[in-house]
Amino acid sequence: MTPPPSAPLVIAIDGPAASGKGTLARRLAAALGFAHLDTGGLYRAVGLTLRRAGQDPADAGLAARAAAALTPGDIAGLMADPELRTEATAQAASLVSVVPAVRQALLDFQRDFAARPPALAGGTRARGAVLDGRDIGTVVCPGAQAKLYVTATVEVRAERRLKELQGRGAVAIYADVLKDMKDRDARDSQRAVAPLKPAADAYLLDTSSLDADQAFDAAMTFVRAKPAFNGR
Ligand SMILES: Nc1ncnc2c1ncn2[C@@H]1O[C@H](COP(=O)(O)OP(=O)(O)OP(=O)(O)O)[C@@H](O)[C@H]1O
Numbered sequence: 001m002t003p004p005p006s007a008p009l010v011i012a013i014d015g016p017a018a019s020g021k022g023t024l025a026r027r028l029a030a031a032l033g034f035a036h037l038d039t040g041g042l043y044r045a046v047g048l049t050l051r052r053a054g055q056d057p058a059d060a061g062l063a064a065r066a067a068a069a070l071t072p073g074d075i076a077g078l079m080a081d082p083e084l085r086t087e088a089t090a091q092a093a094s095l096v097s098v099v100p101a102v103r104q105a106l107l108d109f110q111r112d113f114a115a116r117p118p119a120l121a122g123g124t125r126a127r128g129a130v131l132d133g134r135d136i137g138t139v140v141c142p143g144a145q146a147k148l149y150v151t152a153t154v155e156v157r158a159e160r161r162l163k164e165l166q167g168r169g170a171v172a173i174y175a176d177v178l179k180d181m182k183d184r185d186a187r188d189s190q191r192a193v194a195p196l197k198p199a200a201d202a203y204l205l206d207t208s209s210l211d212a213d214q215a216f217d218a219a220m221t222f223v224r225a226k227p228a229f230n231g232r
């Protein structure tokens with residue numbers, strides 16, 4: 001008889017904006033044959049929905065209603081929308097993310113992804129899931145087999161975001177990007193529910209002086225040393 005497929009492994013990656021967690025999460029997922037979920041995209045989807053409707057993302061009631069109404073189909077569409085990646089949408093996401101009912105509405109989607117990761121491109125079964133965000137190791141997947149907290153100085157992160165925005169043809173000024181990043185860091189780490197913070201058992205990875213390859217190598221060494229990942 002064929003043994004049942006083993007439960008998917010989960011890697012939780014948290015950290016502040018532009019620390020490189022998304023880049024790292026995508027690379028780890030590709031290397032391990034895992035599915036990847038950018039959970040920031042979910043909060044951005046709520047923020048963008050409100051902006052498009054001309055509604056204030058700081059209005060807790062409207063934000064909660066928008067989050068509860070989002071279907072998986074809406075999420076897939078919004079995740080592919082270029083406007084999801086703008087700084088205005090990032091700020092809207094940060095505003096809606098302080099609302100407990102918004103976080104609750106998005107929790108099942110994230111936990112379901114971790115428990116039943118979707119098939120990879122080509123239809124291959126994913127052997128696990130990598131989720132990146134702010135509260136994955138602490139709230140969404142506290143039982144994750146590997147947890148990383150990726151960080152970098154705010155100045156380095158603002159430089160990275162500036163380059164990224166300019167690379168996309170956006171007009172951006174370093175001082176504005178730095179200020180937005182500081183505002184978002186403060187709101188994300190000081191909110192009452194699920195604030196940005198490392199899980200007690202997370203591996204702290206400061207990428208301030210690491211390039212993306214070096215960050216990936218360090219993360220892979222950490223993950224492979226975890227008993228659950230032996231042989232992967
Ligand atoms: N170690 C690194 N060194 C230099 N640049 C990096 C590194 N990691 C990622 N980058 C670049 O920095 C930018 C931000 O990276 P990324 O999107 O992975 O960050 P993030 O933490 O997921 O941000 P956000 O939370 O805002 O989505 C991207 O342009 C990416 O290519």
Ligand SMILES: Nc1ccn([C@@H]2O[C@H](COP(=O)(O)O)[C@@H](O)[C@H]2O)c(=O)n1
Nearest residue numbers: 017039040041043093094097133134135
């Ligand atoms: N698990 C998460 C992920 C994100 N947020 C909020 O969304 C904002 C945008 O996230 P990005 O990763 O795309 O930058 C972020 O600033 C947080 O406010 C969250 O609360 N929890």
